[in-house]
Amino acid sequence: MTKMDSKKVYVGVDVGKDWLDIAVAGVNKITRFGNHDEGIGKIVEQIDLLNPRLVAVEASGGYESAFVNTLMVKKQRVAVVNPTRVRALANAKGLLAKTDEIDARNIASYAEMIKPDPKQPREDLDIRIRALVTRREQLVDIRSAEGNRLGTCHESTKADIREHLDWLGRQIGILDEEIQQLVKSSEKWTNQIKLLKSMPGVGFITAVTMTANMPELVELNRQKIAALAGLAPYNRDSGKKRGKRRIFGGRQSVRRVMYMAALSAIKHNPVIKKFYERLIEKGKPFKVAITACMRKMVTIMNMMVKKQEAWRCQV
Numbered sequence: 001m002t003k004m005d006s007k008k009v010y011v012g013v014d015v016g017k018d019w020l021d022i023a024v025a026g027v028n029k030i031t032r033f034g035n036h037d038e039g040i041g042k043i044v045e046q047i048d049l050l051n052p053r054l055v056a057v058e059a060s061g062g063y064e065s066a067f068v069n070t071l072m073v074k075k076q077r078v079a080v081v082n083p084t085r086v087r088a089l090a091n092a093k094g095l096l097a098k099t100d101e102i103d104a105r106n107i108a109s110y111a112e113m114i115k116p117d118p119k120q121p122r123e124d125l126d127i128r129i130r131a132l133v134t135r136r137e138q139l140v141d142i143r144s145a146e147g148n149r150l151g152t153c154h155e156s157t158k159a160d161i162r163e164h165l166d167w168l169g170r171q172i173g174i175l176d177e178e179i180q181q182l183v184k185s186s187e188k189w190t191n192q193i194k195l196l197k198s199m200p201g202v203g204f205i206t207a208v209t210m211t212a213n214m215p216e217l218v219e220l221n222r223q224k225i226a227a228l229a230g231l232a233p234y235n236r237d238s239g240k241k242r243g244k245r246r247i248f249g250g251r252q253s254v255r256r257v258m259y260m261a262a263l264s265a266i267k268h269n270p271v272i273k274k275f276y277e278r279l280i281e282k283g284k285p286f287k288v289a290i291t292a293c294m295r296k297m298v299t300i301m302n303m304m305v306k307k308q309e310a311w312r313c314q315v
Contacts, residue, residue: 008026008053009024009025009050009051009052009053010024010025010052010053010054010056010108010109010111010112011023011024011025011047011050011052011054011055011056011108011111012024012025012055012056012057012058012104012105012106012107012108012109012110012111013043013055013056013057013058013064013067013104013107014058014100014101014103014104014107015035015057015058015060015063015064015067016035016060016063016100017035017063018034018035019032019033019034019035019039019100020032020033020034020035020039020040020043020067021100021101021103021104022043022046022047022104023101023104023105023107023108024050024052024108025105025108025109025111025112026108026112028105030100030101030104030105031043031046032100035063035066035067037066040066040067040070043067044070044071044074044076047071047076048074048076052076052077053077054077054078054079054111054115054116054118055071055076055077055078055079055111056078056079056081056107056108056110056111056116057071057078057079057080057081057107058080058081058083058086058103058107059080059081059082059083060083064080068080068119069122069127072119072120072121072122072127073121073122073123073124073127075121077118078118078119079111079116079117079118079119080119081107081110081111081116085110085114086103086106086107086110087106089106089109089110089113089114090102090106090109090110093109119215120215120216122215125182125185125186125189126212126215128182129179129182129183129189129208129211129212130212130213132175132178132179132182133179133208133209133212133213133253134253135175136172136175136176136179136205137209137253137256139168139171139172139175140172142168143165143168143169143172146161146164146165146168147165149161150162150165176205179208180204183208189211192207192211192305193207193208193211194310195304195305195308195309195310196210196211196301196304196305198304198310198311199265199269199297199300199301199304199311200264200265200268200269200270200272200311201261201262201264201265201266201268201269201272201297202261202265202297202301203261203264205257206257206258206260206261209253209254209257210254210257210258210301213253213254214254217301217302217305217306225298225299225302226295226298226299231255231258231291231294231295231298254298255294258294258297258298259290259294261294261297262290262293262294262297263290265293265297266290266293270313271300271313272293272296272297275292275293275296276289276290276292276293279292279293
């Protein structure tokens with residue numbers, strides 16, 4: 001690879017468990033690197049030389065995480081793209097064959113034509129906190145599943161499940177402490193968590209999850225931030241039929257903590273409580289009303305971070 005005009009360079013990377021295949025839009029050559037620390041170091045060096053406008057990386061079930069995190073720390077513009085959308089564009093262009101090399105070229109072409117929004121640059125601390133938040137979510141899911149099993153399992157397995165639940169509780173506590181210590185080590189994180197927690201209904205876990213998993217809070221408008229959280233209603237109309245508006249997509253981890261925050265806010269947050277009661281009085285189902293509260297809370301939090309203003313009832 002040689003240096004090219006950065007205004008014209010779009011890079012696509014096909015990710016596998018063991019390999020990273022890199023392509024540049026409009027260039028036939030494909031270069032393969034190992035998907036490990038040494039290989040990632042080499043591919044990042046090549047990308048630094050190219051100075052691309054955008055690096056598009058296909059989502060691959062987490063195998064792309066180490067590479068993407070490295071690019072973000074290096075301040076490269078990187079977007080993680082949906083493989084279904086990349087394939088749809090390739091099909092529309094009549095490119096039906098599929099190999100790793102073809103996939104890398106298709107991803108580069110997708111980056112050049114669609115220009116997906118890049119992820120926000122991250123510091124190493126941001127990545128560490130997000131990793132701990134993600135691990136905590138995983139353990140909470142396991143604890144919930146084990147708790148459900150406890151009610152239906154055979155007597156002979158109850159002691160084992162209870163022991164596992166105790167262990168999970170201790171591990172979650174350890175992760176909470178690690179997250180809190182990392183937050184305290186950063187003035188930026190400390191200030192943002194304090195800001196978000198000023199909203200009644202928002203606790204530490206909600207605030208840290210929002211900060212870790214929605215770094216776009218400062219950048220996007222209320223419509224885009226709601227869509228990113230998976231809380232924007234989408235039309236389902238066809239001809240004369242007007243279908244129900246539904247939410248889908250977005251970041252599940254954010255939606256989950258915002259649901260719990262909204263349950264608290266409809267009791268303790270005067271603005272959200274009044275909004276919720278008004279929706280219920282209009283005959284809206286609980287699910288619709290609570291989703292609207294979640295969406296309102298996210299858009300208010302977005303404005304609070306953007307303006308660097310703590311919660312006020314008149315917001």
